[in-house]
Amino acid sequence: MHKLSILLFLVAGAFALSFQSAPDAGGYQIGDTAEDFNLPSVKGKNVSMASIKNAKGYVVIFTCNHCPYAKAYEQRIIELHKKYAPLGFSVLAISPNDPKIQPDDSFDKMKKLAKMKKYPFAYLFDETQDVAKAFGATRTPHVYVLDQNRVVRYIGALDDNSEDAAKVKEPYASQAIEALLAGKEVPVKETKAIGCSIKWKKS
């Protein structure tokens, strides 16, 4: 009787696993289900996607203190969270850089910046860089919009004009969130943008 239970358990497990979309070697693609993470935030507690209450989706943004592109987008990221968190789409900002290579991106400096600029969103430290690798992030900022089931529905730039917020014509990330809120297809699923390369740890 025991052997049969174990066998059934294994078969059930294999069956369940076959429904997961594993990430590509290069990170998540559109349609992949992202694994949840559990990272320390600048406010002192750990944050995971599961810990977000009433989530209708998630906006995971790899960003950092030092990069001029990240700085250019800082205010827009704050505004994105303020607009969409109440509607169920919170921003989860993750800093993936190795502070040994870029000291301005240390956890201490992250805490200082978040406090000074009054970040309304979670600002998390990906110390092992495992989350950045799982997502396949390559630069900062790098935006991933996930739906309620953590399926990746948009990857890329926040909008089409990093230098000048006033000249933005296509707010790609907002468009993706609005589409998901309306139960519609995301119009532009992937975009590319120039950004600072992620400072990977030297092995």
Added chain:
Amino acid sequence: MRHFFLFFLLILTLSLSAQEIPIIQKEDFKQWLEADNDTLYVLNFWATWCGPCVAELPAFEKIHERYADQKVKVILISTDFRRNLDTQVKRFVRRKKLQSQVMFINEPNPNDWINWIDPDWTGAIPATLIISKRNGHRFFIEKAMTFNQLEEKIRTFLP
């Protein structure tokens, strides 16, 4: 005597002024991507604020110095913000006395042209494309390169 002085000033000014930095748009990439000549183009995408980009520039300068007469054309394409072109970028080029051709890509939405350089390029800099369409040579990397890596690659493409 006065004419000589003015002439001297003119020569001095000309010798001190840095290279012109042409502002290009995405259509301009076609002249290198689709060129029907024997030149091997080395397109390097960089920015003044990008540490690894600045660190690898001397390697490109050395390639320019050694291979310019062998139909290898190095083009350093700055992706800085437009508002910093006349200040940060020009100052940087002047201070570093860059000899390779520097150009400035003036396109607000990189999503329009990143895939033209390489469909696998995610947009991180530094990035380098080495190409000669006529001779079927193509190499792209989304990472900094050392002088040895650059030279080795270029030499495999030279006749």
